[in-house]
Amino acid sequence: MSASGTAAAGQVEHMLRQVTPGRYDVYEALLHALADPASGRIWMLLWNGRPGSPDAQYGNMEVDGVSYAPCVTSAQELSASGWNREHEVSGALDIARSLYPDRYGIWLNPHAPGGGVGIPWTDLRRIATGLDRMPAGPLRLSEPAVEIPQFYALLAQHAHRTPAVRSLRRAWVQPALGTPYLAIGLDLYDTGPQSVDAVRAMMQQSIPAVPDGLAVSTVAMSDAYDPVGMWLKAATRPFYDREAHAAPAPGGPGYGYPPAAPRTY
DSSP: OOHHHHHHHTHHHHHHHHOOTTOHHHHHHHHHHHHOTTTOEEEEEEEESOTTOTTOEEOOEEETTEEEEEEESSHHHHHHHTOOSOEEEEEHHHHHHHHGGGTEEEEEOTTSTTOOEEEOHHHHHHHHHOGGGSOOSSOEEEOOOSOOHHHHHHHHHHHHTOTTEEEEEEEEEEOSSSOOEEEEEEEESOOSHHHHHHHHHHHHHHGGGSOTTOOEEEEETTOTTOHHHHHHHHHOOOSEETTOOOOOOOOOSSTTSOOOBTTBO
């Protein structure tokens, strides 16, 4: 391995040593190191089977009701862990794509002093789909406090003229890093190309009513893995509902992320 390759391979461990509670900028840098194919190799601990065999099964640990697959970050950490079963060396990007649909995260170096660092499945999804495409969690979610009735009224009018739209919801999203924004939850009858184009036009026609400086994004309510969409379903009622159906009862903020715990992110 070249000198640059060696440096890249050690980036995950370097960032892991820097992570402390509340330092979401450092945690985000760790996620970027994991997502980089040049640096994001991890040693997955196998509870059953051998690498590549049909009966291969990752280990499992649960923290605050959230499931994780334990792993280590190097051959040296594997030796230090005392793990005496099989293991599998994989790219973190591939592991993220494999685990997040089953709502499993990974736990890095659980044997280390302090217990290592947990990456919940919500952040594995961000690694799998693109870290810059989704807000950095944990997310603080609430009903919007900003008063923009003209935008909501205009959006509801355009939604009523857009047959693909079943209902619309709203949330105020405060990422761990980055600018807070207004999220509009789109519940559609179908997600075919014509419907998507019609909904895009609906949003473009309504956005001029948004005050300057206010960021607006959309989230598909059909996405069962999006934490904003999950919260919208659990905690809000539609502000536009073509069928005038009631929404589920309110729930708590932070949906999709584990409760706060030392060294868990």
